[in-house]
Amino acid sequence: xxxxxxxxxxxxxxxxxxxxxxxxxxxxxxxxxxxxxxxxxxxxxxxxxxxxxxxxxxxxxxxxxxxxx
Numbered sequence: 359x360x361x362x363x364x365x366x367x368x369x370x371x372x373x374x375x376x377x378x379x380x381x382x383x384x385x386x387x388x389x390x391x392x393x394x395x396x397x398x399x400x401x402x403x404x405x406x407x408x409x410x411x412x413x414x415x416x417x418x419x420x421x422x423x424x425x426x427x
Contacts, residue, residue, distance in 0.1 A: 366401035366420040394420045
């Protein structure tokens with residue numbers, strides 16, 4: 359396995375001051391990993407480090423990029 363075998367994205371809500379909620383999907387710089395768990399852990403760590411609120415997470419998806427070739 360390489361360091362780029364798995365990638366994790368997090369979809370979350372971002373509330374605006376006027377009450378509007380945006381759905382955002384993001385992948386942080388550490389969302390890539392050699393295992394699915396490493397990728398997921400890195401994505402969550404990035405999300406929280408950037409000020410993300412865990413309660414706003416809607417879904418977390420990890421993709422095995424080896425299957426996409």
